[in-house]
Amino acid sequence: MIGEDSRREGASGQARHVLAFDTANEVIALGVGVLRAETRSIEVAASVEVEARRASNTQLVPRIDAVLSDLGAARADIACVCVGRGPGSFTGVRIAMATAKGIASALGVGLVGVSSLDAVAWNAQAAGVRGRLAVVADAMRKEVYPVRYVLDERGAERLEADRVVKAEVAADELRAGAAGQLVTGDALRKYGALFAPCGEALDEALWTPTGRGLLLALEAAWRAGKADPFDARRHDPAFVLPVYTRLSDAEENERIRLAKNDPKNLVTGVQDVEVRRDQRPSARDVAVMNARPDAEGITYKPLDAAHACAVAALEAQVMGSDAWNEALVLDELPRADRIWWAAYGAPAACPLPELEPEPVDAAVSRSVRPCDDGGAPRLGFAEQGAFARARDKGSSDPRDCSMRAEACGASVPPGVSSVAGDKAGGPASAADGRGNVPAAVANSTEDGCELQLAGYAGGWVVDGGVQILKVGVHPAWRRRGIARELLARVAADARDLGAAVCSLEVRASNEGARAFYEALGFRSLGARPRYYSDGEDALILEGPLPLAARDVAGMALVVDAASREQGQSEVAGAASPCESARSGMDRVLCMDSEPCAPSSQSKTPDRDFSASESSGEIYAQDAIRATPGEKPSQGTLEAHSSGEVSPLDAPRPLILAIESSCDETAAAIVDGEGFLVADVVASQIDFHARFGGVVPEIASRKHIEAICGVCDECLDAAAVRLGVPRLNWGDLDAVAVTYAPGLVGALVVGVAFAKGAAWAQDVPFIGVNHLEGHLYANKIGAPDFAPPAVVSLVSGGNTMLVHVRGWGDYVTLGSTIDDAVGEAFDKVAKALGLGYPGGPVISREAARGNPDAIAFPRAMMHSGDLRFSLSGLKTAVVTYINNERAAGRALNVPDICASFQQAVVDVQVKKAETALRQTGAPAFCLGGGVAANPVLRDAYRALCDRMGVRLVLPPLSACGDNAGMIALVALDRYRQGRFFGLDADAQAHTDLDEPY
Structure with a gap:
């Protein structure tokens, strides 16, 4: 993404209106105000509140349009957008947030977020309410969001930060100050009797946010210098996020498990809420600890009780007299307002051989891989098993931190003091000259190689901020960005818990730490005299949340993978212009199953054309594609190579499409000739891996964080391809989005954003069926491909055979009656302890095994029909694994994987053959993430060769979810004039056979 967004130029000089809205609860609140720059005031022009009753996404944009129409205000009159950030219903808050991001991004104006609770308080103040006011909003789960205010003639003064507590707790707290106190908020609908003793309730009309309240909250921020409605650069829509005040359920439950210290289950490193009878590692055990290592081979995980002694040992090494002992660390982990993260790694010079599987922890040992390429090993769940084995061998007490370990040689970076709390002048490193690490901080594998605790960090969320309690990095692991990454993880969780700022104490003499924090934007607020145990002063530092500064929302971007492979598909059987394109498969830049960093050419692609003489196929490296089999004219080539070309000269229409149905946030732009001008994918896989699958709430949160950045990057990449200075939303002819099927919370973000952007630019809004997108993905590799054909859709959510009689004319021949293929792969991988996602790792293991x-x-x-069933196969594999372990036999993981995979492939191919014979279709295609499986692709190749049927396989980068395939469907629907209304909503399920 470009460093300074050239699109953030703000509204025109005539724009003087602010559009405000909120959907944090059952009411849609809309406001339009006139901005008075000379007085920093906002004149309320309209304030409308409507009961939505869980229909906010269908009503919001149409009502925005109606309010502005009634005022006679145009879209161009909007200088700023203001949105309620919550807290409230997570989905409700995200509907308003995504819509606001879409509108503000498309208009190129700033987006300012205000508290939904502040809007309630300010509206009450404007209605004449004075005195102490408690706002209690419904938080579901028998919880509320309570905030107290003081209202007077000057305004509404907030007394405390956002938080979530049980309704009974909030009532007990408020009851103590009931005299003269007023109470309001939509929680009174559920808990009116509970809060009755807490003060006099306001009229129900004052319980929810209003347009007037939102505008007044914005005005207060403007006057306080915290916002400027005219400064679009300052208020980039990408950086406004909801207020949640709590983590997702999956993360909360994970922390409960990790905080338990159950010695009997240390083989997994995961402690259950209740002690299990069966102490063998479960699929959940494996999943929770299967965080994915980064490029440095460092694995980041929430700190668990099993490693408390390792943290204490490292504390003693780097913190001197201020070190915490194990008991203090264990006491921290269960606290709801604490956040602890840890980093683990193995020295890069340390080759890790395969461990011999054992009956109990065979699943654990299989996740260690040798460093064949000399790089850092890909650590998985194995370090936990190694830790347990070392304890079992070295001590009868699992809580003993003195297990024996011996490190292998790795050079130690130059010693520097630890980032926070390090005792000045203390030991720089306890490692010897070869880089050996103390046993107490290492997890020993059976061959003596170290899987060690590299660092840890903890924070305390309090009063709307997070106070960093500890940051420690082992001397042998410094200068690798570990401290910064640990802080970013703590900060990200703290943000979800309601923190907006970060603070900490650091020794006055620790110049290295002070410089580190100053680089992150921290400033000194003063000193605490003689704060440390040796009498040294502590400096109090405060700054912004030190969040990760990667491309988008902590995710690396893959840019133009699909567009670079457009026209590079593999075909077999009947001759076609793409027949020799298999050579293109050898140049695959990125597999869906294995995220990779964008190539150095991703943002500045080569601007030339090369043709395959044998097939007549053209590999376009520029934005304009000639008709398949036909070279572009020299004039066309020169025109699109020139920097003087305007976006308006590109083949029309230009359509931006968005995909957010699961755990990828993607955007693509297609031109009128069907060429993908740009495509961008941000994958969330690293955020879900440790849970063993996609967590819907985390997926939704990541989409709202990433969607602006992904679309901005897509527009930037398209500008480079088109040879123009920049491409704006105003240069587009339509906006498209996946509306179904998928995770409804994830879909809602994409749909709301796309509707907001389409409305802002007054262009058509196009909804696309995700499954139809996978059918069209075959056109990315073979632009000449056309129905009829049989298509196999195989992914984590779908397994089906479709007869494509024509584009838009589909008949589902058969589908799974239980598990999808990808789901079965994931479940078997969990049972084997191989991690998530299961498809790629099972494929790699199977390559070394015997399928028979x-x-x-x-x-x-x-x-006798074309239905599928994977549940029985999955159960058979899990039963086999359990029986082998019960018999004390070591698992042959490669053979299990190969045999399981072959069973899946045999059924898929047999059903495909039947479908081809029944329909007489001349072509067979593949779609979905599992379409990247090499054994499945080879099996289909053999089938089609035998039957004389043309085989079209999408490029590997187009097998998984991407926006390029959505854009291609949208182009056809644009040509047909098949648009959606702005009252459209996301749908979890839909029928591919039904026209839409």
Whole structure:
């Protein structure tokens, strides 16, 4: 993403209106105000409140349009957008937030977020309410968001930060100051009787946010210098996020498990809420600890009780007299207002051989891989098993931190004091000259190689901020960005818990730490005399949340992978212009199953054309594609190579499409000739991996964080491809989005954003069926491909055979009656302790195994119809694994994977053959994430060669979810004039066979 967004130029000089709205609860609040720059005031022009009743996404944009129409105000009159950030219903808050981001981004104006609770308080103040006021908003789960204010003639003064507590707790707190206190908020609808003793309730009309309240809250921020409605650069829509005040349920439950110290279950490193009878590692155990290592081989995880002694040992090494002991660390972990993260790694010079599987922890040992390429090993769940084995061998007490370990040689970076709290002049390193690390901070594998605790950080969320309690990095692991990453993880969680600023204490003499924090934007607020145990002063530092500064929302971007591979598909059987394109497969830049960093050419692609003489195929590296089999004219080539070309000269229409159905946030732009001008994908896989699957709430949160940045990057990449200084939303002819099927919370973000952007630019809004997108993905590799054809859609959520009689004319021949193929791969991988996602790792293991070793069932292979069933196969594999372990036999993981994979492939191919014979279709295609499986692709290749049917396989980068395939569908729907209304909503399920 460009450092300074050239699109953030603000509104025109004539724009003087602010548009404000909120959907944090059951009411849609809309406000339009006139901005008075000379007095920093806002004149309320309209304030409208409507009961939405869980229909905010269908009503919001149409009502915005109606309010502005009634005022006679145009879109160009909007100088700023203001949105309620919550707290409230998570989905409700995100609907308003995504819509606001779409509108502000498309108009190129600033987006200012205000508290939904502040809007309630300011509206009450404007209605004449004076005195002490408690706002209690419904937080579901028998919880509320309570905030107290003082209202007077000057305004509404907030007395405390946002937080979430049980309704009974809030009532007890407020009851103590009931005399003269007033109470309001939508929680009174549920808990009116509970809060009755807490003060006099205001009229129900004052319980929810209003347009007037939002505008007044913005005005107060403007006058206080905290906002400027005319400064679009300052208020970039990408940086405004909801207020949640709590983590997702999955993260909260994870912390409960990790805080438990159950010695009997240390083989997994995960402690259950209740002690299990069966202490073998479960699928959940494996999933929770299967965080993915970064490029440095460092794995980041929430700190668990099993490593408290390792933290204490490292504390003693780097913190001197201020070190915490194990008991103090253990006491911190269960606290709801605490956040602790840890980093683990192995020395890069340390080759890790495969561990021999054992009956109890065979699943654990399989996740260690040798460093064949000399890089850092990809650490997984194995370090926990190694930790347990070392304890079992070295001590009868699992809580003993003195386990024996011996490190292998790795050079120690130059010693520097630890980032926070390090005792000045203390030991720089306890490692010897070869880089050996103390046993107490290392997890020993059976061959003596170290899997060690590299660092840790903890924070305390209080009063709307997070106070960093500890940051420690082992001397042997410094200068690798570990401290910064740990702080970013703590800060991200703290932000979700309601923190807006960060503070900490650091020794006055620790110049290295002070410089580090100053670089992150911290400033000194003063000193605490003789704060440390040795009498040294502590400096109090405060600054912004030190969040990760990667491309988008902590996610690396893959840019133009699909567009670079456009026209590079593999075909077999009947001759076609793409017949020799298989050579393009050898140049795959990025597999869906294995995220990779964008190539150095991703933002500045080569601007030339090269043609395949044998097939007549053209590989376009520029934005304009000639008709397949036909070279572009020299004039066309020169025109699009020149920096003088205007975006308006590109083949029309230009459509931006968005995909957010699961855990990828993606955007793509297609031109009128069907060429993908740009495509961008931000994958969330690293955020879900440790849970063993996609967590819907985390997916929704990450989409709202990433969507602006992904679309900005897409527009920037398209500008480079088109050879123009920049491309703006105003240069587009339509906005498209996946509306179904998928995770509804994730879909809502994309749909709301796209509707907001389409409305802002007054262009058509196009909804696309995600499954139809996977059908069209085959056109990315083979632009000449056209129906009829049979298509196999195989992914984590779908397994089906579709007869494509024509574009838009589909008949589902058969689908799974239980698990999808990708889901079965994931579940088997969990059972084996191989981690998530299961498809790639099972494929890698299977490549070393015998597919005929184990006779797993082929369910419904001879059922006489085209339905599938994967549940029985999955159960058979899990049963086999459990029986082998119970018998004390080591698992042959490669053979299990190969046999399971072959059972899946055999059924898929048999059903495909039947479908081809029944329909007589001349072509067969593949779609979905599992379409990247090499054994499945080879099997289909053999089938089509035998049957004389054309095989079209999408490029690997187009197998998984991407916006390029959505853009291609949208182009056809644009040509047909098939647009959605702005009252459209996301749908979790839909029928591919039904026209839409």
